[in-house]
Amino acid sequence: MDYDDQLDRALDQSPDIAEGGDRFEVPDPEVRQEGNATVWENFESTHDRLAREPDHLVRFLQSELGTSAQIDDRGRARFTGDFKQRRVAEALETYVDDFVTCSECGSPDTRLVEERGTTMLKCDACGALSTVPDL
Incomplete structure (x- = not known):
């Protein structure tokens, strides 16, 4: 089996991923x-x-x-x-x-953390730390 045959077989067996599908949906x-x-x-x-x-x-x-x-x-x-x-x-x-949502990478995998008395948004995906508005 040559490379093209293996590639075609792999593509046939891989699951279809919806175009533009987003794993994070807010109800x-x-x-x-x-x-x-x-x-x-x-x-x-x-x-x-x-x-x-x-x-x-x-x-x-x-x-x-x-x-x-x-x-x-x-x-x-x-x-x-x-x-x-x-x-x-x-x-x-x-x-x-x-x-x-992370302002750097757009990931929803974030958490609110306290840094020096200020609430910050910490992204678990890219590691970015960004400010959030005061409540």
Whole structure:
């Protein structure tokens, strides 16, 4: 068997990888109105997927949405006021850009660390250390 035959055989046996597929997908927020509050039903699975503390994400969203919020006993985030799914999704996208995705390599494999009294974003993929906005 020559090189071209071996290459063709290897390509035939390798799994197909979707073009432009991204292994990191942030779940879309599932929000609904409940009285004068907006309830984010899948908040718990979202902060788990982002590997961030729920309180950190809620503090950011309170600031971004300009409202008060709390996490209820079922792990859902409750925001005072009427917020459409699109607005919550935009705020979540901003959070991911600022506090999850590495600014150097684009990897989501990051964690928030304290460095000299400042919160920094440390990338486990490339080792970059970058500043994040204050909350």
